[in-house]
Amino acid sequence: MITAAKPVPAPLRAATRRRRPGQFHAGLAIVGTVLLLAVLAPHLSPHGFADQDLLRSLQPPAWVAGGDWGYPLGTDRLGRDLFSRLLFGARVSIAVALLSVGLGGGLGTVLGLTAGYTGRWVDRVISRLIDVQLSFPPVFIAIAVMAALGQSLVKLILVLALVTWVQYARIARATTLSVREREFVLAARALGADEGRVVLRHVLPSILPPLLVVAAVNMSNVILAEAALSFLGLGIQPPTPAWGSMVSEGRAVQSLAWWNTVFPGMAIAILVIGANLLSDGLQRRR
Amino acid sequence: MGRFLIQRLVHLLWVLLAVSILVFLLIHMSGDPIRLLTPLDAKPEDVERVRALYGLDQPIPVQYVRFLQGALRGDLGESFRYQRPAFELVMQRLPATALLALVTLGLTITIGIPVGLWIGARAGHAVDWVISLVTFVFISLPSFWLGVLLILLFADRLRLLPPSGFESPAHLVLPCLTLSVYTSGLITRVVRADVSDVLRQDFIRTARAKGVGERTVLGHHALRNALISTVTVLGLQLGNLLGGSVVVESVFAWPGVGWLMLQGIQTRDLPLVRAVVLVVGTAFVLINLVVDMLYLYLDPRIRYDHSR
Numbered sequence: 001m002i003t004a005a006k007p008v009p010a011p012l013r014a015a016t017r018r019r020r021p022g023q024f025h026a027g028l029a030i031v032g033t034v035l036l037l038a039v040l041a042p043h044l045s046p047h048g049f050a051d052q053d054l055l056r057s058l059q060p061p062a063w064v065a066g067g068d069w070g071y072p073l074g075t076d077r078l079g080r081d082l083f084s085r086l087l088f089g090a091r092v093s094i095a096v097a098l099l100s101v102g103l104g105g106g107l108g109t110v111l112g113l114t115a116g117y118t119g120r121w122v123d124r125v126i127s128r129l130i131d132v133q134l135s136f137p138p139v140f141i142a143i144a145v146m147a148a149l150g151q152s153l154v155k156l157i158l159v160l161a162l163v164t165w166v167q168y169a170r171i172a173r174a175t176t177l178s179v180r181e182r183e184f185v186l187a188a189r190a191l192g193a194d195e196g197r198v199v200l201r202h203v204l205p206s207i208l209p210p211l212l213v214v215a216a217v218n219m220s221n222v223i224l225a226e227a228a229l230s231f232l233g234l235g236i237q238p239p240t241p242a243w244g245s246m247v248s249e250g251r252a253v254q255s256l257a258w259w260n261t262v263f264p265g266m267a268i269a270i271l272v273i274g275a276n277l278l279s280d281g282l283q284r285r286r
Numbered sequence: 287m288g289r290f291l292i293q294r295l296v297h298l299l300w301v302l303l304a305v306s307i308l309v310f311l312l313i314h315m316s317g318d319p320i321r322l323l324t325p326l327d328a329k330p331e332d333v334e335r336v337r338a339l340y341g342l343d344q345p346i347p348v349q350y351v352r353f354l355q356g357a358l359r360g361d362l363g364e365s366f367r368y369q370r371p372a373f374e375l376v377m378q379r380l381p382a383t384a385l386l387a388l389v390t391l392g393l394t395i396t397i398g399i400p401v402g403l404w405i406g407a408r409a410g411h412a413v414d415w416v417i418s419l420v421t422f423v424f425i426s427l428p429s430f431w432l433g434v435l436l437i438l439l440f441a442d443r444l445r446l447l448p449p450s451g452f453e454s455p456a457h458l459v460l461p462c463l464t465l466s467v468y469t470s471g472l473i474t475r476v477v478r479a480d481v482s483d484v485l486r487q488d489f490i491r492t493a494r495a496k497g498v499g500e501r502t503v504l505g506h507h508a509l510r511n512a513l514i515s516t517v518t519v520l521g522l523q524l525g526n527l528l529g530g531s532v533v534v535e536s537v538f539a540w541p542g543v544g545w546l547m548l549q550g551i552q553t554r555d556l557p558l559v560r561a562v563v564l565v566v567g568t569a570f571v572l573i574n575l576v577v578d579m580l581y582l583y584l585d586p587r588i589r590y591d592h593s594r
Contacts, residue, residue, distance in 0.1 A: 137525050139526070144559060148312045227428050227430075228428065247428075247430065250434075264431075265435070269428065272428070
């Protein structure tokens with residue numbers, strides 16, 4: 001299926017394994033819960049994410065001596081409620097995960113499909129572009145570009161989409177090449193269906209499943225990349241809470257208040273575990 | 287073989303061209319670069335003088351060609367902050383990053399391959415289940431958080447290891463541990479998947495039927511097949527370790543290129559940032575080339591000379 005000489009990538013190879021939907025459902029449950037918490041953040045959070053109360057600075061979690069259930073996970077240096085900030089931080093992670101995967105996936109699918117279906121010079125140009133960009137370390141490039149562009153949520157999503165589209169494009173091109181010559185596509189063309197219809201109704205649906213696997217694998221990567229960028233101060237800017245920047249703020253007080261670094265990082269890890277379960281389950285289901 | 291080499295070298299040139307364009311544009315993405323060089327209250331005629339001094343008054347293509355000519359001579363401009371050639375600064379920091387990457391790679395290989403082989407041969411058993419779960423968590427942890435937690439535990443609480451710096455071998459422990467949790471988790475999973483796949487294939491059954499010992503079956507047949515994807519993943523990871531350690535280097539104040547780049551970013555020292563990107567990008571490409579050559583050696587089925 002894959003034309004390149006390198007070994008077939010794991011997602012495709014694994015796609016032929018036996019069915020194990022348990023992981024998929026567990027991942028769906030975790031990611032779904034975080035999504036729900038993110039959507040409902042304004043209704044669920046006991047305090048505003050920027051509400052300061054300096055008298056309550058660095059208050060410990062409720063179950064530790066000195067804590068109180070009005071601030072279930074304790075407070076940060078400025079007396080802001082960590083639990084509320086985590087809920088609002090989920091919005092950033094989820095928005096970045098869904099939008100940059102959607103944009104990068106969309107762009108990669110369109111270009112990969114075009115290259116594979118059209119062939120000739122279009123394919124040569126796009127393939128060269130794919131090969132060249134695959135030789136770049138994506139997160140490293142994202143760091144450099146975010147540093148130069150300046151920081152905002154929209155830029156972050158665009159940059160992450162632009163460093164990941166090649167992974168979809170590569171798979172889309174390779175699968176299109178193999179589907180293009182299959183009987184049902186040839187038949188549709190022989191029957192006089194116009195090219196647009198053939199691509200949309202026949203080629204696209206049959207190349208989607210492997211692309212879905214790539215998207216799931218990529219989701220955990222972009223969540224981690226966003227967290228790392230925010231940790232470095234190159235992602236989401238304060239006062240908007242992002243889990244990565246919360247860990248970095250927590251470092252300043254980590255010997256006094258462990259909860260400031262432990263909980264945001266745990267939130268990232270749980271979401272990434274969910275996304276990884278999702279992609280693992282998806283790979284084995286098919 | 288010769289044709290393959292030529293193809294790879296052509297590819298290398300394309301990639302370097304792309305890296306150079308990206309790196310050149312970096313300085314223009316941030317708006318008018320002249321604003322980084324002059325104080326806000328500088329007189330307009332002074333601003334224009336500085337602009338001409340740095341060649342920033344020329345058309346963009348001319349600037350690019352000049353930049354490229356300079357880059358080919360190893361001249362990537364002067365760091366705004368250090369007032370020294372940016373390329374020199376990067377090369378000074380490269381050994382620290384390479385040390386971190388190589389020790390991590392060593393740890394990854396010595397842990398990942400044996401453990402992956404071990405549980406791959408016992409796919410479905412309890413040990414496989416437990417270790418697979420552990421590696422699954424390992425590849426899901428954000429590295430910067432892990433680093434912060436390790437400092438909290440081993441440096442702040444237990445006072446066993448130094449939290450940051452570059453003075454002794456003890457300073458290597460925490461950063462390498464942080465980096466290798468992810469990479470060794472990943473390699474263990476890759477080796478395990480390949481080994482358990484290979485062990486189900488007919489030639490393994492044949493080998494066993496011939497009476498080949500289990501040690502040879504695992505060490506020779508299974509491992510050799512698993513090595514191909516292991517080398518791919520390791521090559522990619524080595525590249526990521528060179529560049530992606532920006533995060534870990536900044537957590538541990540490790541004086542490598544990643545930390546240098548972050549300092550460059552924080553002080554808006556764009557010539558420095560682009561020198562780091564160019565050097566790391568080139569290193570990444572060269573590592574990929576070496577990985578491709580290794581395939582030839584590892585898998586005689588792969589021959590790169592078939593035409594498209």
